[in-house]
Structures are given as structure tokens and as C-alpha cells.
Amino acid sequence: MNYATPEAIEAARRIDLYTYLHEREPQELVKCGNGVYCTRTHDSLKISRGKWFWWSHGIGGHTALDYLIRVRGMRLPDAVEILAGTTCAVLPPPRAAPPQPEKRLMQLPHNDSCDRVRRYLTGRGLDAEIVDRMIAEGRIAEEKDHGFALFYGFDEREKPRQCSARATDGTAVKRDVAGSDRRFGFCLEAEVPCRKVWVFESAIDLLSFATLMKQAGNDYRREHLLSLSGVYKPPEDIRQAKVPMALSHFLVKHPDVMQVDLCLDNDSTGRAAAIGIRAALGESVKTVRTHLPPAGKDYNDYLRLKLQRKVDLERRICDER
Numbered sequence: 001m002n003y004a005t006p007e008a009i010e011a012a013r014r015i016d017l018y019t020y021l022h023e024r025e026p027q028e029l030v031k032c033g034n035g036v037y038c039t040r041t042h043d044s045l046k047i048s049r050g051k052w053f054w055w056s057h058g059i060g061g062h063t064a065l066d067y068l069i070r071v072r073g074m075r076l077p078d079a080v081e082i083l084a085g086t087t088c089a090v091l092p093p094p095r096a097a098p099p100q101p102e103k104r105l106m107q108l109p110h111n112d113s114c115d116r117v118r119r120y121l122t123g124r125g126l127d128a129e130i131v132d133r134m135i136a137e138g139r140i141a142e143e144k145d146h147g148f149a150l151f152y153g154f155d156e157r158e159k160p161r162q163c164s165a166r167a168t169d170g171t172a173v174k175r176d177v178a179g180s181d182r183r184f185g186f187c188l189e190a191e192v193p194c195r196k197v198w199v200f201e202s203a204i205d206l207l208s209f210a211t212l213m214k215q216a217g218n219d220y221r222r223e224h225l226l227s228l229s230g231v232y233k234p235p236e237d238i239r240q241a242k243v244p245m246a247l248s249h250f251l252v253k254h255p256d257v258m259q260v261d262l263c264l265d266n267d268s269t270g271r272a273a274a275i276g277i278r279a280a281l282g283e284s285v286k287t288v289r290t291h292l293p294p295a296g297k298d299y300n301d302y303l304r305l306k307l308q309r310k311v312d313l314e315r316r317i318c319d320e321r
Helices: 006-013 017-024 064-070 076-084 115-123 128-136 203-215 245-253 268-281 299-320
Strands: 029-033 036-039 045-048 051-054 059-061 140-142 149-154 160-166 174-176 196-200 224-227 259-263 287-290
Touching (some): 006 064, 017 029, 017 036, 051 064, 064 076, 115 128, 115 149, 128 140, 196 203, 196 245, 259 268
Parallel strands (some): 196 224, 196 259
Antiparallel strands (some): 149 160
């Protein structure tokens, strides 16, 4: 078929992907959660509430027509003809995602003690108990040669796959360690069922938010907290924006998460990244919210400002006595 009429295209657009797969390719439809399905060929392609999203590629849509064109690589007239049921043509086989070799994370030597990193992080206002827990769990370590703070992200087998290094001597050294796989960001998964995720640019911002929650009497362990290890401005054509790899991988792993709360930096890059992520997510999740820090550039700035205000208030009270 070389041409599809506007009427035929409109009719094809009324068919959602779940209905199409259920009726025409039931072997491809796999239930993977409460009201959530994936395809047998692409386990990162999720179908829920009349929408679909292919997380590993950052694309999605509503209709079976979108799926046949964007995932199967079909021409519009051919996809319309198949959906209209006017031919017995055999569908081209699904394109299997090419296997990705596992990156090998460079193993940096650690100090036996994390005293320097602990002083650095608590000096930035992070709660000492939270920092000690991260060190005990191996999520934070101290690099041996330069005393860098190392923040680790783990895969499903609890194997370190991503590491961000940060200088503790006041210099602006911040980088990912060679071999880091950005799908596995520094992450604290909720210890109870949770349907939303808080997203940050850095591990320090994430831990600052956890500290703020604790100070407010809330339990950060009941929330999903995820670091992206940095963000970037989206393309000028916002339709080309993609979901960051760490967030995409997290949402594949947690198909029940329906709300994303973006806690990125209050600067031009952070604000633009939030707009791009919101656009890339589209309707693949129910709710996307942006929470800029109430003061300062990021959540660590805000935490430190709050702590300084408290110190200043206590000092004034003492002076008035």
C-alpha cells in the first residue's frame, strides 16, 4: 500500500496498543504489574492506561499506529493497512534491541576510614546518622590517593555500576569515574511501597533532602530518592528531549511509580532540564512536578542556609540574655 486516506489514518489512530496486541499478537503481551504490561520482545516498553513508553529509548505514544511506526519501523501506509485488517500480510518481526556490553567500573582504592569524607559531608550540613548509614552500606567511600568522596550506584545484584567522585578540599573537582554506567545512579529505594520518586542532580542534594525530611520529622526511608549525576539542557526542539538514563532505568524497574518529583538546581541548566524531562516523560507517568529549592541554587545550599539561620537565631537569643 502506497497511500493511506485521512479517514483510514483517523480510524487507525483509534486503536490503542493494548487492544491491538491483545487481539493480533497476544504472544507479545506480558503482564508485569497492576494494570501494567510490557512486550515480550522489549521488556522496557511499558503499556498502562491506554499509553505506552519505551523507556530504554525514551520514546512513547498512545496508539498502536505510533507503536508500529516508531518501534517496528513500518511505513505509515503499511501500518494503517494492517490496523484496518484489509490484508493478511505478515507483520515484520519486532526489532530486538542490540545487546549492550556491560561497562566495567574502574575500581578506585579506598581508605579504611572515611573520616575525611564524613567531616566534609557533615560540614555541609548532612545528618551524621544518614552519612554513617551510607558509609556502612558502601554507598559512600573515601578515595585513597586524594581523599575524594565517592558516591556509588548499584545494580539489581548489588554490584557497583556507577561512581561519582567529588573533591573534599574545597576545589571544584566533580566527575564520574571511568566505566560508570549512568543507568545506575546513586539511589535510596523506599523500604515500603511507594508510587513516586524524588529526583536530584547530585547525591549530595539527595542526602540534603533526606536531612531536611528528617529535620521535619518525616522518614526519608519511606521515599524513593534518585540522583541523576548531573543534567544538561534539552535540545531547542523540546520534542527531541530524552528521559535521563538513571530515571528511565528506575521507572522500568518500578512500573508502579506514577509520580516524578523533580528537585533540580535553580539555575538555567536545572530549570531547562526539568522542562525537557517533563516533555520527554509526556503522559508515561500520571504526574510530574518541579520543586525548586526555596532558597539557594540547590538543596544543599538551602539546607546550609537553614542551618545558618538557626545558628544566627540562637546567637541573637544568647546575646539578648
